[in-house]
Amino acid sequence: MRAILPLIVCNLLFGQSPSNGLQNQVDTLIKLHDAWSAKAGTPGMSLTISPSIGSGPLMKFRLVAEGAPQGPYSLVAWPVTQKSPSEALKGVTLNASGLAICAGVPGTCGSPDKPDDPIDITLRPAPGEPVRLGLISTDGATKLFARLVPVPIRGEDHGCSAEATLLTPGAELLLITGSGFPANGEITVGSDSEGERHDLKGKSDAEGRYTGALLPSKQGVAKGVVHVRLKSAKCAPAVSIPWGRRD
Numbered sequence: 001m002r003a004i005l006p007l008i009v010c011n012l013l014f015g016q017s018p019s020n021g022l023q024n025q026v027d028t029l030i031k032l033h034d035a036w037s038a039k040a041g042t043p044g045m046s047l048t049i050s051p052s053i054g055s056g057p058l059m060k061f062r063l064v065a066e067g068a069p070q071g072p073y074s075l076v077a078w079p080v081t082q083k084s085p086s087e088a089l090k091g092v093t094l095n096a097s098g099l100a101i102c103a104g105v106p107g108t109c110g111s112p113d114k115p116d117d118p119i120d121i122t123l124r125p126a127p128g129e130p131v132r133l134g135l136i137s138t139d140g141a142t143k144l145f146a147r148l149v150p151v152p153i154r155g156e157d158h159g160c161s162a163e164a165t166l167l168t169p170g171a172e173l174l175l176i177t178g179s180g181f182p183a184n185g186e187i188t189v190g191s192d193s194e195g196e197r198h199d200l201k202g203k204s205d206a207e208g209r210y211t212g213a214l215l216p217s218k219q220g221v222a223k224g225v226v227h228v229r230l231k232s233a234k235c236a237p238a239v240s241i242p243w244g245r246r247d
Helices: 020-035
Strands: 009-011 046-053 059-066 073-077 086-094 100-102 121-123 131-137 143-148 153-157 160-166 174-179 186-193 196-203 210-215 224-231 238-243
Touching: 020 210, 046 131, 046 143, 059 100, 059 131, 059 143, 153 238, 160 224, 160 238, 174 224, 174 238, 186 210, 196 210, 210 224
Parallel strands: 009 210
Antiparallel strands: 046 059, 059 121, 073 086, 073 131, 086 100, 131 143, 153 160, 160 174, 174 210, 186 196, 186 224, 224 238
């Protein structure tokens, strides 16, 4: 698991730093999200989530593996609406190109009238919502994980970028990442959530990247928008993220 940069958490709900218990929950959730990648899978193998059909609210995705045995596998998913991953489909196999399919033969998913049917995973991702999928072999020897943000919330400025990823359904917890900043440089993290403003100090790593967490809720307000800006001497990319449950 890649080490997480020190997290800057703005607990706008209470207007103060979060308790140790909340801080631990935030850190744990972000570490688990970060670990859902090829680094947590079987060495020498990879999994890619590929949009197959559609670019509107309803999207379909396919899985393509590289360097992995044919299977069978269980397809696992970890949507932001769940606290932990769950099994979505059993009996998944890979064709010669590594595409996840339902072969339609005994011991696999699908039916004989649709042999080698590519698996289309239909989702309705919100802006900034990650799609986290994986394949785990029946014997547990092979594990493949991948994640993708199909509709990114991203801002750019003078070669720098800022991006927000939802880690909870109503954006109660946001992962803010940045790239392209000067190495090991000072960054001012400014946030404005429905008029409640905070400016905190952050720092980029040796590769010019920044990672931080944000809890954007405001006391007495059910939903709103938080504006976040990562400002350095070189650039100041910004993003705006709606928060709160919406019908």
